[in-house]
Amino acid sequence: MAVGISTGAALWCGASVMPDSPLAALQKRAWLYFDETTSTNGLPRDRLGDPALTSSGAAGYYLTALCIAEHNGWLTREEAARRALLCLDSFSRLARFHGFFAHYYDIGTGEVVPIVHEKDIGADTLQTALFLAGALTARVWFDGEDELEKRIQAIATRLYNEAEWDFMLQPAGPEGDDRLLVRYWSVPHGFAPLDMLTPDSHLEALLAYILAIGSPTHPIPAHYWYESWARRYRWLRYEGKDFISCPPLQAHVIPHLWLDLQYLRDRVADYWRNSRRAVLANRAFCLTHLYPERSIWGLGCCEGPKGYFCYGYPAARSVEEEAVLCPAAAVSAAMFLPGRAERIVRAWSRETPVSFRGPYGFFDGISLKSGWQSEEVSAENLGLLLAAIENIRSGTIRKAFMRNRCVRAALEQIGFTGMLADFNDPDSPYASYVPRAALIGFVSSGVRGGGRAMRILPSPEGERALGVDIYPRLHDFAPFSYLSLFIKPAAAPRVVLVDRCGEEESLEMVSRVTVSGTQWHRCYFDLGRVHRADLRHIRGLHLSWKFTNAPPREILLDEVTLTSRLDTEPPAPVAVSGVKPTRMPGEVVLSWTRSGDNGEEGTCFRYLVRYSRRPARTLADFLAAPDAGPRDPHDWIGGSITNWHVVGLRPGERYFFTVCAEDVAGNLSPLVPSSSAVAAGKHQPDTFLVDDFEWSEPVEDRPRWLSDSENVQIATTTTDALKGRRCLRISLPQTTSAVAMAEARLDVNDLSRYRWISVWARGRAKVGVSLVDRKGTLLECGKAEVIREDGWSPLSFRIPESPTFDYQRVASLLLSIRPLVESPTALYLDELLVSREKMP
Numbered sequence: 001m002a003v004g005i006s007t008g009a010a011l012w013c014g015a016s017v018m019p020d021s022p023l024a025a026l027q028k029r030a031w032l033y034f035d036e037t038t039s040t041n042g043l044p045r046d047r048l049g050d051p052a053l054t055s056s057g058a059a060g061y062y063l064t065a066l067c068i069a070e071h072n073g074w075l076t077r078e079e080a081a082r083r084a085l086l087c088l089d090s091f092s093r094l095a096r097f098h099g100f101f102a103h104y105y106d107i108g109t110g111e112v113v114p115i116v117h118e119k120d121i122g123a124d125t126l127q128t129a130l131f132l133a134g135a136l137t138a139r140v141w142f143d144g145e146d147e148l149e150k151r152i153q154a155i156a157t158r159l160y161n162e163a164e165w166d167f168m169l170q171p172a173g174p175e176g177d178d179r180l181l182v183r184y185w186s187v188p189h190g191f192a193p194l195d196m197l198t199p200d201s202h203l204e205a206l207l208a209y210i211l212a213i214g215s216p217t218h219p220i221p222a223h224y225w226y227e228s229w230a231r232r233y234r235w236l237r238y239e240g241k242d243f244i245s246c247p248p249l250q251a252h253v254i255p256h257l258w259l260d261l262q263y264l265r266d267r268v269a270d271y272w273r274n275s276r277r278a279v280l281a282n283r284a285f286c287l288t289h290l291y292p293e294r295s296i297w298g299l300g301c302c303e304g305p306k307g308y309f310c311y312g313y314p315a316a317r318s319v320e321e322e323a324v325l326c327p328a329a330a331v332s333a334a335m336f337l338p339g340r341a342e343r344i345v346r347a348w349s350r351e352t353p354v355s356f357r358g359p360y361g362f363f364d365g366i367s368l369k370s371g372w373q374s375e376e377v378s379a380e381n382l383g384l385l386l387a388a389i390e391n392i393r394s395g396t397i398r399k400a401f402m403r404n405r406c407v408r409a410a411l412e413q414i415g416f417t418g419m420l421a422d423f424n425d426p427d428s429p430y431a432s433y434v435p436r437a438a439l440i441g442f443v444s445s446g447v448r449g450g451g452r453a454m455r456i457l458p459s460p461e462g463e464r465a466l467g468v469d470i471y472p473r474l475h476d477f478a479p480f481s482y483l484s485l486f487i488k489p490a491a492a493p494r495v496v497l498v499d500r501c502g503e504e505e506s507l508e509m510v511s512r513v514t515v516s517g518t519q520w521h522r523c524y525f526d527l528g529r530v531h532r533a534d535l536r537h538i539r540g541l542h543l544s545w546k547f548t549n550a551p552p553r554e555i556l557l558d559e560v561t562l563t564s565r566l567d568t569e570p571p572a573p574v575a576v577s578g579v580k581p582t583r584m585p586g587e588v589v590l591s592w593t594r595s596g597d598n599g600e601e602g603t604c605f606r607y608l609v610r611y612s613r614r615p616a617r618t619l620a621d622f623l624a625a626p627d628a629g630p631r632d633p634h635d636w637i638g639g640s641i642t643n644w645h646v647v648g649l650r651p652g653e654r655y656f657f658t659v660c661a662e663d664v665a666g667n668l669s670p671l672v673p674s675s676s677a678v679a680a681g682k683h684q685p686d687t688f689l690v691d692d693f694e695w696s697e698p699v700e701d702r703p704r705w706l707s708d709s710e711n712v713q714i715a716t717t718t719t720d721a722l723k724g725r726r727c728l729r730i731s732l733p734q735t736t737s738a739v740a741m742a743e744a745r746l747d748v749n750d751l752s753r754y755r756w757i758s759v760w761a762r763g764r765a766k767v768g769v770s771l772v773d774r775k776g777t778l779l780e781c782g783k784a785e786v787i788r789e790d791g792w793s794p795l796s797f798r799i800p801e802s803p804t805f806d807y808q809r810v811a812s813l814l815l816s817i818r819p820l821v822e823s824p825t826a827l828y829l830d831e832l833l834v835s836r837e838k839m840p
Contacts, residue, residue: 022345026331026361027389030382031074033360034065042086043107047378048360052108053115056101056127059091060134061383064257064397067141068390081148084138088155091131097123097185099162099218101131122186125168125197129208130380132160133258133401140403160406165212169220172196173776174745174811176640177603178228181208181220198776200234203246204254206271214410222413223603226664227638230268232775234804235634236281236314241425242634243277244269247312247319249300249329250384252278256335257387259407260398263430263474264416267605267664268634273428276336282313283333289315290323291368295347300329302365302381303374311365323369327352327362328381332388341392361385408479415664418480418562420472420541424451431472431560436544438466446558447486447520448666453558458551466551467493467544470560475500477535480562483507483525485543486515488556492523496542497533504542505533513568516668517619520558524566563665570668571595571604571661576675583701584688584748585651585681590628591643595661595669604661606636608668609644615674616658622671628657631808635775647750647808649679684753687835690813691744693721693728703744703813712740722760722792722830732765732817732824742815744832749774752807754834757797761786763827768816769797773806778814785820786827796838 037045043054044062063084070080094101094110100123104113114120139156142149165181170191172180183195183202197205209229212220234245246252252275255261262272286297301310304324311319311326327348334341348362356366356373364374364381387397401407419430423442433440439457446453458466477483483495495507507525514521527535545555578591590609596602610616610625628646629637637644639661649655656674691703693716698704705714705728713731721727732740757769768783781797799807817827833839 022349023331023341023389023392026345027068027386027393028074029359029361030386030389031065031069033377033379033382034062034386035069035074038062038083038087039107041107042083042088042090043105044087044379045107046104046380047376049376052106053104053113054107055104055379056091056124057103057130058379058383059087060130060132061379061387063087063131063134063138064387065383067137067397067400068386070141071390071394071396077142078148081142081144081152084142085148085152085155088135088138088152088159092155092159096162097187098164098167099159100125100128100164100168100185103127119184119186119189119192122184122189123168125181125183125208126202126205128163129205129211130254132163132211133207135159136404136406137258137397137401141400160211160215161217163211163215164218165215165220166218169212169224170196172228173774175774176227176638176642178638178640179220179224180228181205181212198232199229199244200232200246203244203251207255207259210259210407210410210414213413214404214406214408216406221603222410223597223639225414226267226605227603227640230266231636231638233268233634234775234777235632238277238281238284241277243274243281245314246278247299247314248310249279249282249298249312249326249333250381251312253329253332253335253384253388256398257332257384257391258398258401260395260402261416263419263472264411265419266414266416270419272336273425275333276428278313279333279336283330285313285315286325289320290325294351294368296325296327296330296351296368298325298327298330298333300326302326302329303376303378304365305367305370305372322367322372324365324367324372326365326381328364328385332384335388335392341389412564417484418474418477420474420483420562421454421470421557421560422446422451423454423558430474431470434469434471436467436469437461437463438468440468443556445556447488447515447518448559451558453486453488453556456555456557457553464548464551465544465546467542468557470541470543471539472541474562475536475538477527477538477562480564481527482510482563482566483527483541483560484522484563485560486520486522486558488518488520488558489552490521491545491547491552491555492521493543493545495525496544497530497535497538498540498542499534500537500539501534503533505530511566511568513667515666516570517623520556522666524568527562565665567598567663567665568667569598570670571597571663572600573670573672574607574659574661575672576657576659579657579675579677581677581680582645582748583680584647584750585684586649586679587645587647587748587750588649588655588657588677588679589643589645590657590659590675592659594640594642597639597663604639604669605664606639606662607641607644608660608662609637609646609657610660611646611649611655611657612674613653613655615656615676616671619660619668619671622658622660625658630774631806645749645809647752651679651681651683654678686837687833687839688748688754690746690748690832690834691728692724692831693726693829694724696726701747703746706743706745708741708743712742714742717828720762720828724830727828727830730815730817730827730829732763732819732826734819734823736819736822738818740817742817744813744815746810746812749810750808751799751810751834754836755799756835756838757781757799757813758831758833758835758839759795760792760830761795761827762792763789764820764824765827766818766820767795767827770814770816771799771805771810772812772814774809774811775806777802777805779805783816787820789825792830794839798838799834
């Protein structure tokens with residue numbers, strides 16, 4: 001067998017084109033990496049060039065690869081199970097931290113190896129999630145009753161249950177109950193607060209959050225999915241459609257190796273469609289800007305000329321200069337491009353040199369622009385390739401992983417729904433439609449206030465019965481309890497399911513509720529009473545209406561979905577408890593009582609804030625009033641937030657403010673009478689005094705100053721103030737290699753009209769200034785040195801322009817301070833200003 005493998009590898013490496021089945025050949029060679037390089041103790045090698053190193057992520061891919069090997073007949077079931085047990089047993093003996101694995105271990109000794117940085121010696125949430133994804137796949141794959149497979153199930157279950165997800169959930173922002181998973185924790189260093197798992201840097205952590213929410217022993221509350229994780233999505237646009245920004249292709253592929261999210265969505269996104277758009281944007285950038293005369297593409301995480309790097313789109317300058325492509329990223333992304341996988345592999349084989357191929361397939365990365373190419377392969381990229389190709393061929397890995405009850409429970413708690421029709425993306429529809437005695441079209445007036453709805457018109461023959469047949473691409477209705485649809489006007493259709501054998505069964509409507517403030521109605525039909533039709537194999541839906549008199553001129557239909565819960569209870573009413581003008585003209589702060597999901601229980605999805613010149617007396621008045629929420633249509637005011645800065649008002653004018661809560665199902669709370677206030681001031685000044693430090697204790701109408709360490713003390717002092725009686729004193733670290741961080745939580749938000757930050761300083765230090773908006777976006781404004789201890793020096797920092805920063809929602813100002821001398825005394829600040837022009 002070894003001779004045969006070696007010969008095949010040589011033939012493939014020397015060929016200028018791939019074999020007749022390039023996808024299958026590439027998958028088999030990726031498997032050979034795990035088959036030939038895994039240690040005798042069951043620990044897979046993290047990369048080919050380092051035989052002493054394993055990683056928890058590599059083990060997750062290896063466990064998944066064993067299931068694929070058994071499925072394809074490369075291993076017997078007994079041998080695959082034996083290897084899976086060996087891997088799980090060996091990893092269960094390695095050091096863990098609150099149930100989490102470290103990133104890297106020594107294959108021989110099992111000791112933790114810090115590779116990424118010195119703090120990488122403890123828990124790694126993201127790598128543990130990859131390991132557990134593989135372990136949970138093996139748990140349901142090897143589901144037999146023999147002793148070998150029972151031990152696999154027991155160890156995988158124990159390792160998952162011992163991960164303390166609630167411990168790794170830490171405060172993340174100044175607004176409300178905002179918490180995110182932290183990637184790293186270790187005994188000597190504690191948490192690494194700058195390494196939060198946020199979607200702009202680690203969209204693949206979507207998998208970790210679902211595992212955390214579904215944990216039976218250490219779960220995190222599901223409302224953090226919307227409150228902290230999804231609210232931080234940053235959106236880009238490709239060909240008129242928005243997608244979540246996270247540069248490397250792997251970030252968009254990894255969750256879908258295990259999670260079957262096709263035709264599912266939450267309140268924010270369809271993640272399968274999102275990944276498809278991100279892949280197409282990545283591909284278009286490569287073929288337009290990097291290699292316009294070639295057919296290969298794929299910016300992802302791989303080895304580059306300067307070491308491992310996450311290339312991606314949107315691309316930094318170094319990405320464009322190095323132009324390194326990753327074949328594993330491109331081929332795995334073919335999951336979202338039906339029918340293109342074989343062509344992608346053939347293009348890579350045709351347009352890269354023979355030297356770029358080895359016994360395990362393509363090497364890690366290549367730059368055709370510079371002529372550089374990698375001679376390394378990694379377990380994570382080959383494991384990614386192996387699982388993605390199997391999902392392209394059979395989908396069996398996703399099907400297996402979704403059998404885990406914890407995964408289904410997490411998706412249900414978050415509020416994922418099965419999409420049968422939403423009519424918003426004609427290029428990627430959820431279903432096909434056939435009218436009966438009717439004409440159908442689409443209008444831009446969906447139930448959510450945007451998007452499209454189906455318009456059903458009676459046929460010209462004047463029939464009193466009409467309908468439409470929907471043939472969804474989602475066929476398995478069994479995991480859901482209800483079918484839901486939105487209709488306008490109120491006449492509910494008769495809904496008949498048709499399974500793949502032609503068996504028909506009518507659904508019983510169990511609820512019809514009016515969508516608050518609109519003429520739309522939401523109808524729920526019970527799937528639990530279906531007995532004849534096979535809910536696992538539904539072929540289509542028949543929607544029909546019969547009218548005694550003439551039918552209405554039109555019927556609008558929107559969002560035909562499957563849901564696990566019948567949610568018609570609205571959140572509790574929201575009373576505005578305070579309206580207070582800030583020091584910034586045209587800005588007020590609202591405060592309100594917290595509502596829940598159902599009544600006062602739980603946490604609602606978001607708050608809607610409206611303002612007007614007269615009180616809103618009805619929901620229709622409320623929804624028609626100007627929106628005081630975030631400008632970004634993808635952003636919202638989270639359900640744990642109880643105050644909000646309303647900006648852009650006319651100074652001196654009286655406004656009425658109303659707040660309404662909305663739950664994940666779209667139910668709105670009853671209205672409470674509006675509260676009013678007069679926006680202060682006459683106009684925004686050219687120069688605004690952020691803080692004069694004329695306070696001894698924190699006050700409401702000044703920033704609140706915080707430090708990142710107990711060793712850094714921040715307080716006002718009367719010592720040698722610049723103009724007034726007091727100035728700010730910040731104690732400094734006693735070495736030039738340390739950096740002190742100070743944060744000012746601002747009492748005003750709207751800095752959109754200002755371009756400069758100025759402050760007087762005294763001491764000897766290098767000072768950096770950054771702004772942070774409410775979503776945590778960091779905007780660096782520059783650095784400057786203070787070199788006088790015997791007098792005051794003016795410092796100015798330019799506020800740069802950024803398309804992703806919200807200048808109307810500036811939450812805090814950050815100072816990074818590095819001493820220029822050993823054993824410094826302190827840094828003193830006075831008169832912190834923002835201005836339109838640079839201060840003289």
